[in-house]
Amino acid sequence: MTDVYSQLMKIAKRRGIIWPSFEIYGSASGFYDYGPNGTEILHNIKNTWRKYYKDIEGFGEITTTTIMGEDVFHGSGHLDGFEDAMTECRECSRSYRADHLIEEHTEVQADSLPNNEIQKHIKKHDVRCPECNGQLGDVYDFNLMFKTQIGPGGSRPGYLRPETAQGMFVNYQYLYKHNKEKLPFGTTQIGRAYRNEISPRQGVIRLREFMQMEAEVFVDPEEKTHPDYSEVKDIEVELHPTEKQLEDQPPIKITLQEAVDQGWIGSEIIAYYIGLSTRFFSEIGIDTEKLRYRQHLPDEMAHYASECWDAEAMSSRFGWIEIAGISDRTNYDLKKHSQTSGAELTAFERYEEPVEKQKTVIEPQMDVLGPQLKDKAQEVANTLIDMDPDKLKNMLDSGPVEMNVNGETVKLDSEHIEIREVEEKITGEKKVPHVIEPSYGLDRIFYITLEHAYDQDIQDGEERTVLRLERDIAPKQAAVLPLLNQEEMEKQAREVYSQLQKTHRVAIDRSGSIGRRYRRQDEIGTPYCITIDHQTLEDQTVTIRDRDTTSQIRVGMEKLGEALDKLISGASLSELKP
Numbered sequence: 001m002t003d004v005y006s007q008l009m010k011i012a013k014r015r016g017i018i019w020p021s022f023e024i025y026g027s028a029s030g031f032y033d034y035g036p037n038g039t040e041i042l043h044n045i046k047n048t049w050r051k052y053y054k055d056i057e058g059f060g061e062i063t064t065t066t067i068m069g070e071d072v073f074h075g076s077g078h079l080d081g082f083e084d085a086m087t088e089c090r091e092c093s094r095s096y097r098a099d100h101l102i103e104e105h106t107e108v109q110a111d112s113l114p115n116n117e118i119q120k121h122i123k124k125h126d127v128r129c130p131e132c133n134g135q136l137g138d139v140y141d142f143n144l145m146f147k148t149q150i151g152p153g154g155s156r157p158g159y160l161r162p163e164t165a166q167g168m169f170v171n172y173q174y175l176y177k178h179n180k181e182k183l184p185f186g187t188t189q190i191g192r193a194y195r196n197e198i199s200p201r202q203g204v205i206r207l208r209e210f211m212q213m214e215a216e217v218f219v220d221p222e223e224k225t226h227p228d229y230s231e232v233k234d235i236e237v238e239l240h241p242t243e244k245q246l247e248d249q250p251p252i253k254i255t256l257q258e259a260v261d262q263g264w265i266g267s268e269i270i271a272y273y274i275g276l277s278t279r280f281f282s283e284i285g286i287d288t289e290k291l292r293y294r295q296h297l298p299d300e301m302a303h304y305a306s307e308c309w310d311a312e313a314m315s316s317r318f319g320w321i322e323i324a325g326i327s328d329r330t331n332y333d334l335k336k337h338s339q340t341s342g343a344e345l346t347a348f349e350r351y352e353e354p355v356e357k358q359k360t361v362i363e364p365q366m367d368v369l370g371p372q373l374k375d376k377a378q379e380v381a382n383t384l385i386d387m388d389p390d391k392l393k394n395m396l397d398s399g400p401v402e403m404n405v406n407g408e409t410v411k412l413d414s415e416h417i418e419i420r421e422v423e424e425k426i427t428g429e430k431k432v433p434h435v436i437e438p439s440y441g442l443d444r445i446f447y448i449t450l451e452h453a454y455d456q457d458i459q460d461g462e463e464r465t466v467l468r469l470e471r472d473i474a475p476k477q478a479a480v481l482p483l484l485n486q487e488e489m490e491k492q493a494r495e496v497y498s499q500l501q502k503t504h505r506v507a508i509d510r511s512g513s514i515g516r517r518y519r520r521q522d523e524i525g526t527p528y529c530i531t532i533d534h535q536t537l538e539d540q541t542v543t544i545r546d547r548d549t550t551s552q553i554r555v556g557m558e559k560l561g562e563a564l565d566k567l568i569s570g571a572s573l574s575e576l577k578p
């Protein structure tokens with residue numbers, strides 16, 4: 001059986017899509033560079049994503065630094081909890097994810113076990129170094145953040161961000177103001193993030209430097225709904241809820257509405273973003289038959305989340321892989337950053353009508369306190385005001401209250417203190433918003449898009465490989481090919497090319513036989529090839545060849561742009577015939 005991954009990687013290197021970074025120096029696992037065609041595909045995926053989050057959702061996109069000071073990661077919790085279990089070989093010193101070694105050798109689910117348990121399994125099953133069969137050392141926590149220094153000297157440590165999200169949380173105050181101080185609002189970021197994975201061995205799937213497309217939606221904790229929920233509620237998805245996983249039951253096929261009604265999904269807003277993700281994945285060409293949403297089990301949930309669903313896509317080599325996560329991060333991040341930085345990260349929610357509220361207040365009676373306590377009276381009054389009214393009332397009910405002022409004890413009773421109910425007008429309240437986070441792994445989405453588009457068929461008795469990429473995702477929408485290496489045809493082709501490239505993403509390809517050029521374009525998923533041949537020179541018509549069917553039609557050159565537009569927006573070749 002052909003391994004799609006290795007086939008794809010061959011094409012990717014050959015056709016300028018993706019390859020290992022700094023290969024002439026031997027590369028390092030977890031780093032990949034995107035070539036010209038790969039970068040075009042990335043752009044197209046990003047722009048499709050922006051269509052959903054910028055145009056439909058109306059969120060503003062920001063760009064924050066990839067290096068941030070240590071305090072940020074104290075606040076975010078990454079300095080404490082962002083670790084994997086590591087072990088080193090005592091013979092050859094290679095490092096491994098200890099939990100992964102256990103899972104490769106046994107049936108044990110090890111990724112959420114404590115280190116001492118993992119250690120026991122290593123001993124019990126005599127797990128050894130996969131490279132040299134040496135003994136493995138102790139299991140300990142390894143923090144996955146890349147550390148660096150800000151400025152010379154070691155006084156200011158910094159870290160490469162492990163997720164783009166933190167840049168949005170630390171800028172909350174600016175973003176709240178920018179969004180007219182009103183919940184809900186959302187912010188997005190597309191950018192790089194870094195995780196110093198211990199021993200990534202899954203090619204382009206587990207990267208140390210990767211790209212994320214994230215949205216942080218700041219919502220009222222009591223309003224986890226979405227105004228456009230009804231537009232997605234009938235989308236059917238494959239869900240694998242916690243309960244089903246724990247019972248060893250298969251996933252369920254269900255509409256989002258049913259999933260919310262039956263309590264599988266915790267809120268309409270989470271369901272909404274699962275729906276939006278499904279639309280996005282489908283539009284870029286991910287096969288939704290190979291897509292499911294798996295809920296995190298309680299022990300694998302990140303420290304910050306209350307509900308989390310991973311979008312998982314089926315890959316022929318890697319099985320189900322996570323390509324996105326839809327999480328309810330609650331108020332965890334803002335609260336933590338507020339505690340750590342001292343900044344107030346709240347939203348003031350104004351009531352429609354001011355609310356009258358009963359409030360108990362403590363009123364020190366200065367006309368009694370003053371003459372009795374003289375210069376100590378003010379200090380006593382200040383202390384009283386800060387006390388809990390109900391507690392103070394209870395204390396007074398059971399006798400005089402003793403208070404120590406500068407080493408002297410004073411006795412106070414109801415003559416000195418009045419506690420009474422007052423009416424208060426409240427116009428609104430401060431809330432720490434909750435955060436709903438749809439987060440997408442761009443590199444993995446890129447790979448899955450290629451894999452789901454990968455196909456082989458027989459054309460003219462010859463096997464060909466073709467990437468059936470969506471027309472808007474393929475690096476080029478069309479390629480212009482002069483049939484022969486002949487001056488008149490070349491000239492004509494250049495004219496067609498320079499005309500089309502003003503409005504479309506087109507390539508011109510002049511080298512090799514026409515058959516080879518078709519194969520080349522098929523391999524990068526170019527949906528249409530426009531060929532300039534003998535007849536073009538006579539009657540100003542060209543052929544358009546469809547990548548998927550390889551059938552061709554002739555159209556007049558003056559109608560080429562229009563024809564291409566129709567095809568790209570979904571028309572078939574036969575629909576173009578006059």
Ligand SMILES: [Zn+2]
Pocket residue numbers: 089090091092093094129130131132133134
């Ligand atoms: Zn070893």
